[in-house]
Amino acid sequence: MSLELLPTAAESRTNAAFEELMWALARPGLIRRLPLAGFAALAESLIDRECSFHVRHDAALAERLAETGARAVSLADADYVFAPAGSPEDVTALAGLRVGTLSYPDEAATLFAPAHFGQEPAGRGPRLRLSGPGIREAITLQAGGVDPSFWPMRESAIRYPLGFDLYLVDGDGLIGIPRSTKVEVL
Amino acid sequence: MKLSELTRPWSAFSYGFLDESAKREIRRRILKAIAVPGYQVPYASREVPIARGWGTGGLQVTLTLLKPDAVVKVIDQGADDSVNASSIRKFVSRVGGTVETGDTTQATLIQSRHRIPEEKLREDQILVLQVPNPEPLRPVQPDMSVAREMHADADYGQLWLILYEQLVRSGRIMQGASYPSMVNGRHVMTPSPIPRWDVPKLNRADHLTILSAGREKRIYAVPPYTSVEPLVFDDVPYRVEDHQDKACWRSGVRGFFxxxxxxxxxxxxxxxxxxxxxxxxxxxxxxxxxxxxxxxxxxxxxxx
Structure with a gap:
C-alpha cells in the first residue's frame, strides 16, 4: 500500500480555489486570482450533498451543482446563492438571503455575485470604502455590475454577527466581503 | 450521468489523508469562522490517526490547507522537537509530501500547541492553534447550550467576575493561560492556552490565525488586522509575564518568554x-x- 504523495488534478484545483476563497474573506477588498474562472470551480471546492444552493438565471450552473448532490432550494433557505445583483429587481430578490441566528450566525447564506473590476469608466459602479477585520486601515474599491441599491440592502440586512457573506466574481478575479466588513458608498 | 463519472480511481489515501468531503466540510466552516471572528463554528471533526486531545483539531485544519509546496512547522509548547510536535510534523510530511522546517520565517503553515513564535508572522503565513477547550464561558457556565445563548447575547459579565475574584483573593489576576479575549468587539474567545505573553501578538496581527478544537468540534478564527483585546479592568492594566530580566542559559538571550x-x-x-x-x-x-x-x-x- 503506497501513500499518495501528490494530489490529483481535481484535489489541487479545489485546494487552490479554497485558498483564494479563504484569503479573499480574510483580506476583504483585495482581488484574488482563481485557478479557473467562473462559479463552477468555486462551487467544486465547497459544495456537496450536505449543502443547499440556489441559482438565479443560470440553468447550466444549477445542473452542475445538482450533480454534486446538493439540494436546490428557494433563495431564503439556501446556504450558497449564485445570483446576479446587477438590477434593482435582482437586489430586491436578494433581500431574502438567510442571515443566520444570534446563536448560530454561521447558518447564514454565502452569496456569489458576478461583477467586473476592470478600469473601463462605463458602469464601474460607485466607489466603496471598506473597513473592518482583515483590512489594515481602509480600502477603496469599485465594482461594476452591482446595482447601487445593493449596498444599502446589504447594510440593512446585516446586524453583526447576523448577515450574509459576499463574494464578487469577475472571471478569475475574486473579492470577498464578509459580514464583518463595513461598506460605505462614497 | 454514468457511475464512472461519479467515481475516481482507487487509491489507499487521499492526498493529505482527509478525503475531499471531509475537507469541503472543514473549508465551509473555516470560511464562516473568518466571516465572524471569534465565533465558534461547530464542525464534524473526523477521525485522524492520533488520539483526540493531542492536536486533532489543528491537524485537520493543517491537512485541509496542505499542498505540496507548503512548508510546515509544528510547535509543542514552543519546542519543535517534542514527541507530539515531531510526530505531527512527520505525519503531515508523509501524507502531504511537504517540506518540514523549524524556522518560523520559512514556514508557510505553522501548527502550534500553546505558543506563538517570538518572530513576527507575515501576511502570507497561517497560524493554526490547537485548542483543548474552546469555550471561555465554561468556568462560569458548564451547560454549553446556555453558554451559546450567552455568546448570542454578548453576556460576558461573569468573565469579569472571575477576574475580580482572582484580584480579591490573590491581589493580582492569576489567569496564566487561555486569557479570555474580546475579538472584533463582539465575541469573547479563548486564545487557546497560550501564555498571557502571546495574546497581544494576535491583536491586529499581519497573519491569519485559525483555532481548532478536535475533541470539542469547534473552529474559530482571527483574520489579519482584527482587534483581540484581553478582558481587563480600566484600573488594572493587562500584564504579561515578567521575563525581561531572565536570560536563557543556553543562548544568553534576554527578554523573551x-x-x-x-x-x-x-x-x-x-x-x-x-x-x-x-x-x-x-x-x-x-x-x-x-x-x-x-x-x-x-x-x-x-x-x-
Missing amino acids: MNELPQEDGSSLYELSDSHFGIKHIRKAAGEAVSIGETWYRNGRMAR
Whole structure:
C-alpha cells in the first residue's frame, strides 16, 4: 500500500480555489486570482450533498451543482446563492438571503455575485470604502455590475454577527466581503 | 450521468489523508469562522490517526490547507522537537509530501500547541492553534447550550467576575493561560492556552490565525488586522509575564518568554521557550549566517 504523495488534478484545483476563497474573506477588498474562472470551480471546492444552493438565471450552473448532490432550494433557505445583483429587481430578490441566528450566525447564506473590476469608466459602479477585520486601515474599491441599491440592502440586512457573506466574481478575479466588513458608498 | 463519472480511481489515501468531503466540510466552516471572528463554528471533526486531545483539531485544519509546496512547522509548547510536535510534523510530511522546517520565517503553515513564535508572522503565513477547550464561558457556565445563548447575547459579565475574584483573593489576576479575549468587539474567545505573553501578538496581527478544537468540534478564527483585546479592568492594566530580566542559559538571550528549569539546589535556570529561536541565536553566536526575523517583543516589552 503506497501513500499518495501528490494530489490529483481535481484535489489541487479545489485546494487552490479554497485558498483564494479563504484569503479573499480574510483580506476583504483585495482581488484574488482563481485557478479557473467562473462559479463552477468555486462551487467544486465547497459544495456537496450536505449543502443547499440556489441559482438565479443560470440553468447550466444549477445542473452542475445538482450533480454534486446538493439540494436546490428557494433563495431564503439556501446556504450558497449564485445570483446576479446587477438590477434593482435582482437586489430586491436578494433581500431574502438567510442571515443566520444570534446563536448560530454561521447558518447564514454565502452569496456569489458576478461583477467586473476592470478600469473601463462605463458602469464601474460607485466607489466603496471598506473597513473592518482583515483590512489594515481602509480600502477603496469599485465594482461594476452591482446595482447601487445593493449596498444599502446589504447594510440593512446585516446586524453583526447576523448577515450574509459576499463574494464578487469577475472571471478569475475574486473579492470577498464578509459580514464583518463595513461598506460605505462614497 | 454514468457511475464512472461519479467515481475516481482507487487509491489507499487521499492526498493529505482527509478525503475531499471531509475537507469541503472543514473549508465551509473555516470560511464562516473568518466571516465572524471569534465565533465558534461547530464542525464534524473526523477521525485522524492520533488520539483526540493531542492536536486533532489543528491537524485537520493543517491537512485541509496542505499542498505540496507548503512548508510546515509544528510547535509543542514552543519546542519543535517534542514527541507530539515531531510526530505531527512527520505525519503531515508523509501524507502531504511537504517540506518540514523549524524556522518560523520559512514556514508557510505553522501548527502550534500553546505558543506563538517570538518572530513576527507575515501576511502570507497561517497560524493554526490547537485548542483543548474552546469555550471561555465554561468556568462560569458548564451547560454549553446556555453558554451559546450567552455568546448570542454578548453576556460576558461573569468573565469579569472571575477576574475580580482572582484580584480579591490573590491581589493580582492569576489567569496564566487561555486569557479570555474580546475579538472584533463582539465575541469573547479563548486564545487557546497560550501564555498571557502571546495574546497581544494576535491583536491586529499581519497573519491569519485559525483555532481548532478536535475533541470539542469547534473552529474559530482571527483574520489579519482584527482587534483581540484581553478582558481587563480600566484600573488594572493587562500584564504579561515578567521575563525581561531572565536570560536563557543556553543562548544568553534576554527578554523573551522563558521556561523555568528548577535545579536541585532550589534555584532556577531559564531557557527560551521558542526552541528554534534559541537555536538560531546559538548558531548566530557561533558565526553561522543565520537571519533572525523581527520579533514582537523587544527587551521584554511588546514593541508597538
